[in-house]
Amino acid sequence: MPNHINISVLRKLVQLAAFLFLVYGSVIVGFYSVDKISNALPALSCAYDTKTADYCTLIPLQHRMDHDLGRAILAGTSILTALMPGLVILSTFLIMFVVLNKAFCGWICPLGFFQEILTLIGQKLGLRRIESLPEKLVQRIRPFKWLMLTVLIFGLPILAGMGVVSNELGSPFCRICPSRILTSMATGDATQMYIDTSSTAYFILSLIANLLFGLMIAWGLFFRQPFCRICPMLALHAVFKKIGLVRLVKNAKPRCEKCGLCAKACPMDIKEIHTDMVHKDVLFSDCTLCGRCVEFCPDKDVLQMKYAFMPIISADPQYFKRRKKSQTQWEKKNLLGKK
Amino acid sequence: MKRSLFYLLMLVMIFISGQLQAALSWTTHAPESSEVKKTDGHNHNARNKGKSFFLHDSIGAEVEIWLPTLEQQPLVISKTGVVKVKATGFDNYHLLYARRQLDGLDEMALRYQYMRGKPSGESPGLLVGHSKGTLEIKPSPLTREHRRYQSGDTAKFTLSFNNELLKLQPVIISTSNGTEINLHTDNKGQLTVPIPEDFSNIKSGRRNNRPAEFTLISSITQNETKYQTTLNADYHVNPSHWQSRLGGGLTILFGFIGGLMVLRYVRRRETEYA
Numbered sequence: 001m002p003n004h005i006n007i008s009v010l011r012k013l014v015q016l017a018a019f020l021f022l023v024y025g026s027v028i029v030g031f032y033s034v035d036k037i038s039n040a041l042p043a044l045s046c047a048y049d050t051k052t053a054d055y056c057t058l059i060p061l062q063h064r065m066d067h068d069l070g071r072a073i074l075a076g077t078s079i080l081t082a083l084m085p086g087l088v089i090l091s092t093f094l095i096m097f098v099v100l101n102k103a104f105c106g107w108i109c110p111l112g113f114f115q116e117i118l119t120l121i122g123q124k125l126g127l128r129r130i131e132s133l134p135e136k137l138v139q140r141i142r143p144f145k146w147l148m149l150t151v152l153i154f155g156l157p158i159l160a161g162m163g164v165v166s167n168e169l170g171s172p173f174c175r176i177c178p179s180r181i182l183t184s185m186a187t188g189d190a191t192q193m194y195i196d197t198s199s200t201a202y203f204i205l206s207l208i209a210n211l212l213f214g215l216m217i218a219w220g221l222f223f224r225q226p227f228c229r230i231c232p233m234l235a236l237h238a239v240f241k242k243i244g245l246v247r248l249v250k251n252a253k254p255r256c257e258k259c260g261l262c263a264k265a266c267p268m269d270i271k272e273i274h275t276d277m278v279h280k281d282v283l284f285s286d287c288t289l290c291g292r293c294v295e296f297c298p299d300k301d302v303l304q305m306k307y308a309f310m311p312i313i314s315a316d317p318q319y320f321k322r323r324k325k326s327q328t329q330w331e332k333k334n335l336l337g338k339k
Numbered sequence: 340m341k342r343s344l345f346y347l348l349m350l351v352m353i354f355i356s357g358q359l360q361a362a363l364s365w366t367t368h369a370p371e372s373s374e375v376k377k378t379d380g381h382n383h384n385a386r387n388k389g390k391s392f393f394l395h396d397s398i399g400a401e402v403e404i405w406l407p408t409l410e411q412q413p414l415v416i417s418k419t420g421v422v423k424v425k426a427t428g429f430d431n432y433h434l435l436y437a438r439r440q441l442d443g444l445d446e447m448a449l450r451y452q453y454m455r456g457k458p459s460g461e462s463p464g465l466l467v468g469h470s471k472g473t474l475e476i477k478p479s480p481l482t483r484e485h486r487r488y489q490s491g492d493t494a495k496f497t498l499s500f501n502n503e504l505l506k507l508q509p510v511i512i513s514t515s516n517g518t519e520i521n522l523h524t525d526n527k528g529q530l531t532v533p534i535p536e537d538f539s540n541i542k543s544g545r546r547n548n549r550p551a552e553f554t555l556i557s558s559i560t561q562n563e564t565k566y567q568t569t570l571n572a573d574y575h576v577n578p579s580h581w582q583s584r585l586g587g588g589l590t591i592l593f594g595f596i597g598g599l600m601v602l603r604y605v606r607r608r609e610t611e612y613a
Contacts, residue, residue, distance in 0.1 A: 030462070030464060031464065031480040031483065032462035032463050032464040032480070032483065047483075047484050047485050048485050050483070050486060055484075085457070088458070128606075130602075181591075190584055191578075191582075191584070193584055193587035193588055193591065194578075194582035194583060194584050194586065194587040195582065195583045195586030195587050195590060196578075196581060196582050197543065197581050197582070197583070198543040198544035198545075198547075198578075198581040198582075199543075199544060202544075206582075206587070206590075207590055210587050210590035210591045210593075210594060211590055211591075211593065211594035211597070212594065213591050213594060214590070214591040214592060214593060214594020214595035214596075214597070214598060215594045215595070215597065215598040216598075217591075217594075217595050217598070218594070218595045218596075218597075218598025218599045218602070219598050219602065222602055
């Protein structure tokens with residue numbers, strides 16, 4: 001295999017194709033394709049993008065919590081009936097999720113791809129990168145994705161439906177999601193980049209959205225995947241990760257304790273992939289199944305990405321050497337300050 | 340000469356206005372002169388319920404509701420012109436269809452109406468793409484989730500006669516806020532409609548402003564038969580009245596600079612501790 005062809009390159013190509021399809025796809029597959037594909041994609045592809053081919057499950061989930069569940073609780077009608085539309089959406093999500101598991105984050109998500117491109121730009125510009133965030137900070141950040149999921153996707157929309165909080169908080173995550181700004185701007189539509197002065201809630205949400213988007217761009221230039229770490233989709237994936245067909249498996253060897261290259265390669269700074277010597281299943285909640293840990297593992301079959309029970313990518317010393325060489329060559333060729 | 344041209348133009352406008360008043364067309368708001376004071380089911384809280392509509396000049400018209408699956412259900416027009424539509428149980432766009440065929444006259448009125456219910460499994464493309472009459476105005480495309488017709492924007496439509504696109508065909512847009520504009524399709528049969536910025540007393544926030552309606556009307560005479568078609572839809576106040584893009588851009592920039600400053604601060608602290 002030539003040096004320049006590796007899993008990272010292949011993944012970038014898949015991500016690019018997914019980005020083009022999800023952001024501009026309706027031009028090819030038709031304006032209303034979204035009604036046909038899923039409406040419940042396990043990745044942040046936004047319904048506010050006028051050309052999207054399919055959109056993220058978090059939008060209908062918030063709507064269902066607000067319009068169905070919240071209102072049913074308020075009216076005292078059947079909760080089960082009110083849950084049905086939400087369960088249909090969740091089932092559609094799960095049918096897709098089972099196929100790729102958390103790889104939707106690492107291989108499909110347009111926002112994830114955008115952040116990787118930002119880091120690449122930062123590298124190219126010769127900016128001093130933060131290779132890994134401090135472990136304490138990583139540990140502190142981790143609960144935020146659960147908070148985002150419980151409060152913004154379920155909590156506030158239900159309370160809005162019940163009339164406890166204002167109905168402006170009916171879909172709060174969409175209001176602050178960077179993907180809404182990114183994907184609509186990618187189609188030349190700047191209408192989602194706004195400060196809304198119609199109410200205090202909308203003003204605060206629009207302020208948070210823009211600040212978060214700016215912050216994500218700035219931080220994305222210096223370290224990997226800043227928004228992914230708090231993304232509620234990552235948390236939703238984590239809930240169902242056991243049923244996905246793609247798995248990450250570790251066959252720990254004593255050498256693992258000294259190595260740690262897998263943890264260094266991980267864009268989400270999951271140190272446990274290096275330190276865990278007990279569990280075979282190393283698909284952690286923060287994992288995006290990008291496969292970099294497997295690529296950069298120098299020991300034969302210690303880390304494997306499996307589809308059901310079939311290994312699809314396995315750690316291999318020969319591949320590792322080639323991968324390392326191609327990385328060095330690429331850095332010398334492309335990065336400012338490394339020539 | 341100029342004066343006579345002016346009077347001629349005025350006459351044409353009066354004639355056109357008269358035509359609009361008489362045209363078979365849908366609306367959600369009954370005219371003030373009507374006995375019907377309001378139509379139901381159009382506020383946000385009644386989104387899952389049935390709705391009622393008003394059909395202008397409805398005498399002799401047959402009305403139906405078309406489901407997203409193209410299933411057609413007959414509707415009844417009351418003496419006052421009100422048409423009540425029960426919830427169909429299906430989600431997505433439905434079509435309100437009215438047609439009147441008399442000697443030398445073939446009229447059709449359409450309105451695409453979003454209804455709530457269980458997924459129909461069909462895309463609006465099926466409903467829009469299906470031919471409904473001889474002369475038809477079709478949205479190109481019909482607005483999708485999170486999008487709506489807004490004042491100050493442009494919307495695209497096509498106009499077809501026997502499924503052939505009509506080039507340079509006159510069309511009038513008339514709004515419930517009182518605006519009327521004469522338009523015509525382009526060389527390809529496409530119609531670009533500038534949705535008028537004609538709301539008065541605009542309040543901040545979409546839900547604080549009731550949507551208005553526009554009706555597109557066009558007619559053509561062939562073989563001694565006059566074909567007339569109308570398409571009615573809601574449009575909303577453009578949110579740019581309470582949303583600032585400049586403010587949005589500046590806060591993104593502020594977030595960016597803030598992010599860089601935080602990183603700089605963290606690095607400086609790291610260096611100090613080292």
